[in-house]
Amino acid sequence: MKRVFRLLAALVLASGVAGCTSISYYAQSLEGHVEIMAARRNVGKLIGDPSTPKALRAKLTSAAAIRRFATDELALPDNSSYRSYVDIGRDNVTYAVFAAPQFSLAPVTWCFPVFGCVPYRGYFSRKSAIESAAELQRRGLDVYVSGVTAYSTLGWFSDPLLSTMLRHDDTYIASLVFHELAHQKIYVNNDSAFNEAFAVSVETSGTRKWLRATGNRAGLRRYEANRKRGADFLALIAKTREELQQVYGSPRSPEQMAAAKDAAFDRLRMRYRQLRDKRWAGYRGYDAWFDSPINNAKLAATAVYGEQVPAFLRLYDLCSGDYPRFYASVRRIAALPATSRAEALKSAATCN
Structure with missing residues (x-):
């Protein structure tokens, strides 16, 4: 999963959290954040510095143009975020740990001051994330650990571009920048599904607009093909989630439920292989996801990013x-009670 680790910085440490584990968790969040913030270098100066490697200069030049496009064309925040750069020297900036009960698709949530409740815990250290996951497993939970390439403080600080964000092509950079800035535009406490789907909708529509504006027809075709495969993937997950919900809601014994759960995951893998080899003509971009263990936490993490995206689009x-009108309409829906928010989004008939 490529998406955001919400910083719990000094304000959280000052909130009087009890327990050594909690204090340790917040301390690593603050330490990791301070390390990144201290290493920021201005993008414009790096572009103009003759000692900057040519490949990095080209990436930063593209990223700077993408950042201007975000404000000028997508009405995203015009601030200092993503106008600096940090080489973090590792594959992921953070690691997100997701958890869910053995027989439920509802993710475990953790609640924090300012940022509300989210269905994961984030760690700057992979070792710490694995240790946290192991502890959750000992409590009988399904767990899933995902590396994260982008970093956001929701606008509380000037978030930098990271070396992890520049590893791929310009389309990837654009999608990340648009997504993370969307979180700064609108963020609803305690509703990760709403927040992530909104950000993905801005990412999707914005990337399409950027590719058209730059005349990158080949890039647009690749992007649309990737989006279609992503939709197919989410449809597979949705079908398995429906099957599991029936299993978990049935009066079966734990042993019977565990067997039915394993069978559902076997069917999911079989359907994926059929999809990959036929409709996708052998495209193997999702093999790693299916080759690693599948459990409730992994399905829950995937659902957070995808279920409400069609309604936002x-x-x-x-x-x-019209982005300002779109944001205004989203804000009106966001202001509704949590129990009616998703339905209001799904049933919206006008932009009002």
Whole structure:
């Protein structure tokens, strides 16, 4: 999963959290954040510095243009975020730990001051993330650990571009920058599914607009093909989630439920292989996801990012691609009680 680790910085440490484990967790969050913030270097100065490697200069030049596009064309925040750069020297900036009960698809949530409740805990150290996952497993929970390439403090600090964000092509950079800035535009405490789906909708519509504006027709075709495969993947996950919900809601014994759960995951893998080898003509980009263990936590993490995206994109179309109108409409829905928010989004008939 490529998406955001929400910083719990000094304000959290000052909130009087009890327990050594909690204090240790917040301390590593603050330490990791301070390390990144202290290493920031201005993108404009790096581009103009003749000692900057040519490949990095090209990436930063593209990223700077993407950052301007985000403000000028997508009405995203015009601030100092993603106008500095940090080489973090590792594959992921953070690691997100997800958990869910053995027989439930509802993710475990952790609640923090300012940022609300989220369905994961983030760690700057892979070792710490693995240790946390092991402890959750000992409590009988399904767990899933995912590396994260982008970093966001929701605008509380000037978030930098990271070396992890520049490893791929410009389309990837654009999608990350648009996604993370969308979180700064609108963020609803305690509703990760709403927040992530909104950010993905801005990422998707914005990347399409950017590719068209730059005349990158080949890139747009690749992007749309990737989006279609992503939709197919989420449909597979949704079908398995439906099967498991029936299993978990049945009066079966724990042993019977565990066997039915394993059978559902076997069917998921079989359906994926059929999809990959036929409709996708052998595209293997999701093999790693299916080759590693699958459990409730992994399905829950995937659902957070995908389930409400179609409804947001439909609302964007209802707003005729006008970002200020779209954001205003999303804010009105976000202000509704949590129990009616998703339905209001799904049933929206106008951009109002």
